[in-house]
Amino acid sequence: MNDDSSAAVVADSLRKELNRFPAGARLPSSRTLVERFGVSPVTVSRALAALAAEGLVVTRPGAGTYRAAEDAGRPRTVDTSWQQVALTAEDPDAAPRVVDAAGVLATLAPPPPGVIAFTGGYLHPTLQPERALGAALARAARRPGAWERPPVEGLTALRAWFGREAGVGPAQVLITAGGQAALTTALRALAPPGGAVLVESPTYPGALAVARAAGLRPVPVPVDAEGVRPDLLADAFAASGARVFFCQPLFQNPTGAVLAAGRRRQVLDIARAAGAFVVEDDFARRLGHGGPLPSPLIADDPYGTVVHVASLTKPTSPSLRVGALIARGPVVERLRAIQVVDSFFVPRPLQEATLELVGAPAWPRHLRAVAAALRERREAMLAALRHRSPALVPAAAPAGGHHLWLRLPDGADETALAAGALRAGVALAPGRPYFPAESPAPFVRVTFADTSGPEEITEGVRRLALALAGESVGRLG
Structure with missing residues (x-):
């Protein structure tokens, strides 16, 4: 478990226990929390900072951490009904402004635990030049x-x-x-x-x-x-x-x-x-x-x-x-x-x-490593598709980028497939949001850059094949 997830666990545990302390009461010391949760002082510090940002605790340097006043972290309820009118009352002759971030958020949102991400729009952390x-x-x-x-x-x-x-x-x-x-x-x-x-x-x-x-x-x-x-x-x-x-x-x-x-x-x-x-x-x-x-x-x-x-x-x-x-x-x-x-x-x-x-000598080496890693992952995904779902294999493999565009069988429901794939443990993107008008056929986009390597890709394609079989059975039935 990394420091961020450990800090979240500690913060969640303390958040549930705050009712045991009256407003203004001092919480256990950082040293006590380190020993209790078996984490580092940095992790405890991050957890307390998260609670402080929520207004639940107040940290006083040299004195400790105290529970905040009863209403300090409580969100205020307001009536925002008027905004439904303001956001839609536009010039009838103008093109409507439609703010829909769903297509973008699909590549930014992390998948649920245990789900293989074939939706990520960035390199896997192991491929990023973090150092x-x-x-x-x-x-x-x-x-x-x-x-x-x-x-x-x-x-x-x-x-x-x-x-x-x-x-x-x-x-x-x-x-x-x-x-x-x-x-x-x-x-x-x-x-x-x-x-x-x-x-x-x-x-x-x-x-x-x-x-x-x-x-x-x-x-x-x-x-x-x-x-x-x-x-x-x-x-x-x-x-x-x-x-x-x-x-x-x-x-x-x-x-x-x-x-x-x-x-x-x-x-x-x-x-x-x-x-x-x-x-x-x-x-x-x-x-x-x-x-x-x-x-x-x-x-x-x-x-x-x-x-x-x-x-x-x-x-x-x-x-x-x-x-x-x-x-x-x-x-x-x-x-x-x-x-x-x-x-x-x-x-x-x-x-x-x-x-x-x-400008560093490591930059061209990094780009060569990324090219090799993407090529390896692309080939792993194509090989797995040929084995599990040969009908989905694209006619030509892309020579760059981080994804494949898969044409589904006629009549397939790409939205239902995406939902079934998620239940099977793999996330993919339906093709409909990629079309500015009606889609000519069902598609899905699967990415391979945000995966740990060929083994995870092979398992993800296996789960996709199971979901595709389930969607076909449901459609025929």
Whole structure:
């Protein structure tokens, strides 16, 4: 059991015992609690801090910990019924704002105990560069001026680092608090209120959530094994009047497709002819499984059509929320203004730590280790599917990313399957939230990055096969 879970156990136990102490009474000493629970002083300190944050106890340095007043930690009951009117009373001519975070939360919520997570959107803790991150943060904290206010655009050295891959200078780069924040800023900056935004179909649910929360109207453009279909993209621009197209040309989420070389120029030309921007979400740039990668779309764009989103969160840690917005032309100032209004700037210590991380000799070694680990996990999942559920094996294995997109048999109920899989001990994501309109077929997305390795993946697929058999029996019956 780690320190955080141990602290939670101690806090829960003390919380249940607080009624034994009158208000203002002193609780047992930290030394007594250490001996009683058999934990470290740090664990006891964390448990008491949690109770103090809830207003249940008061800690007095040098004197001990005391139970708080009777009503200190008790939440106040208020009538919030009026908010149901305020949150829905909008201009009837405007597109409704729909704030639905379910698709995003599905990748953030930890599974119940004993459940294998085929839903995680980040690397398993054993694959995260925890030691390198700790060392980078420690070195960054000692840098002169590390705690001073950074430029609102971000540190020049970090902007230059992100810009090199895109073929631009630091003046075209803004540092953001991760890829999701960058995407939010981009869509708010580029799409008119109530307007349409073209998206790949299927696509990343977080993009759909951002668009709808901003009052925008997502319009689907179907993808196939070679990425978005240019013929349908041109039709969608003409029919919708959209001025923004959101896409993931590299290891698309959820299909894993890479935009074919012959389509790259077509996409840029179609968008330019429509007077529109292409928002390129390059989230998987450092999640390849080995082998050469195509350059970002922005590197082939001399006209300022592409607004590029980059992030270091996926190949490192969920808590390293550092990304970048890269663009050419006046749009940079629009992006900068919106980011400043929203969040001022990314904390300087985090930017300094990122520079330390990507500049260390361990960085390229880490990326090679991630590529090998993802490749191993992908092959383990494919092998297990061939053994247990060969009908689910995709026609082509993705060459990067952290998931597989599985087409279910016609008539399958993906929601029922996900529920049955959870009962069987494996969590997966139904495909419906990935489509901005009606889904053409049943799908599920299964991730392999947030697993401990092939053994856990093999067991998870076994449980999935049992759930699929149960769903089929229920449907036929």
